[in-house]
Amino acid sequence: MSAASHHSTPQSAAAAFDTTRKAGGADGPWRLSVAPMMDWTDRHCRYFHRLLTPHARLYTEMVTSAALVHGSRLHLLEHSQQEHPVALQLGGSDPAELARAARFGEQAGYDEINLNVGCPSDRVQSGRFGACLMREPALVAQCMQAMAAAVAVPVTVKCRIGVDDQDAYADLQHFTETMLEAGVRVLTVHARKAWLKGLSPKENRDIPPLDYERVYRLKREFPELVIAINGGITTVDQVREHLAHVDGVMLGRAAYHNPYLLAEIEQALWGTPLPTRAEVLEHMRGYVEAERARDVHLRHITRHLLGLFLGQPGGRRFRRVLSEGAHLANADWSLLEEALSQTRPRAA
Structure with missing residues (x-):
């Protein structure tokens, strides 16, 4: 397991944000990533994916801040040096607890701390984190500020375009403005709404319609943000099309079920020789x-x-x-x- 020995200050966090502000575009670190997926993107999966794509940013499964603060940190944070760049995704809504969890993640060597504001599962809702936080942008902002003050690595958000009857673009716009004011510089947006009432987590991955244009519009209106798009992306050509509008593309199930796709995208974006x-x-x-x-x-x-x-x-x-x-x-x-x-x- 890798480890980092330094402690950070709010000033160093600001420096990290200055770096991420310049991180969009052709070779930004969020140009290609593999989504955090519960029960799938464990350390073995990430090691395998890294062999297929030297450049993509990899994400852990979501780990709750409570589990990190009160549980077996060594087990939960274990990863290999070969996985970098690799981000730790946290779930939670208590700013102080998230700050502690973020610090543990940074000390373990993670390159980024990401907050889950998109998961629609019942367990997540009962814990007041995941997609239900789309309704509480001020609380998310407090969480992000607390995490940013605790670590020097970038702190980022993964969200949906809306939740339940929160359907107006203005809601997403307000959420994004609030994130920007809180110092967030990187936003990954799953281009589907989450229906917390009436749909299962599995149905939430397919049934709510994709609205890529809403994410493109967000990038046009917030050019200073690094915005990556997620949801339903399955081919090299689709990746190229999205990158004409946003800074990055995050693949989920397609990368898991057809992992060689990662090598094909890697070759298309960076010219890396295609392994057999x-x-x-x-x-x-x-x-x-x-x-x-x-x-x-x-x-x-x-x-x-x-x-x-x-x-x-x-x-x-x-x-x-x-x-x-x-x-x-x-x-x-x-x-x-x-x-x-x-x-x-x-x-x-």
């Missing part, structure tokens, strides 16, 4: 063997690799070998070699 899928898998070997030596069960790693050969010859066989074998107690790297062999042309 087999090369990506081979680069996992040292990591897999080291984790197995720590008694980490193979299935915790391979569950993130199932989509690597999506749509490719032998892709289903690759997935089946991993799915059927990774749960065995003695499963090790040889299972991945067996799975990889399923993708090679078979002799006549």
Whole structure:
């Protein structure tokens, strides 16, 4: 686990914001990122994604500030040096508690602290954080100011375009103005509303219609903000189209289910040579063997690799070998070699 040793001051936080103010555009650090996804973007997933995209910003699953302040910080904050740049996403609404959690995140070496103002789950609502905070921009501003005063790394917000019957663009505009006044310089916007009443978290990812133009308008009206867009983005061409309007694109489920897409976007945006899928898998070997030596069960790693050969010859066989074998107690790297062999042309 990486660690940072410095403590910050409000002055250093201001310096960080000056940096992020200049961070939009062609090569800004938020140009491409992989969304925080509960139960998916754990440290094994992030290590794998980093092999596919050297440049993308990676995000942890949401960690509640209460869990960090009162729970097992070492476990919750664990990550490898290879994951950088990597951001810690927090959930919470208590400014003092969030400030403490942010400080722990910075000390653990995270490059950014992000506040979740977009998750629609029932558990999140009962805890007064996530998407319901879209209705309380003044409270979010207090949280962001407290976090910014506690750390030197950028503090950022991920939000929705609205929540429930909060449907006017003016509401999003007011939320954004409040964030700007609080010193926020980076906003990632999921271009769907969240319906907290009547839709499940899963339905909230698909049913509310996408409104990309609303996010584009936000960028036009707040050019000083770094604005990244999230929601329904599945192709290289879509990424290019969005980047004509905003500073960054955040991919969610598409990056998880079809991870090789990250390598294709990486090549399109930065000209990075495209590795083969087999090369990506081979680069996992040292990591897999080291984790197995720590008694980490193979299935915790391979569950993130199932989509690597999506749509490719032998892709289903690759997935089946991993799915059927990774749960065995003695499963090790040889299972991945067996799975990889399923993708090679078979002799006549």
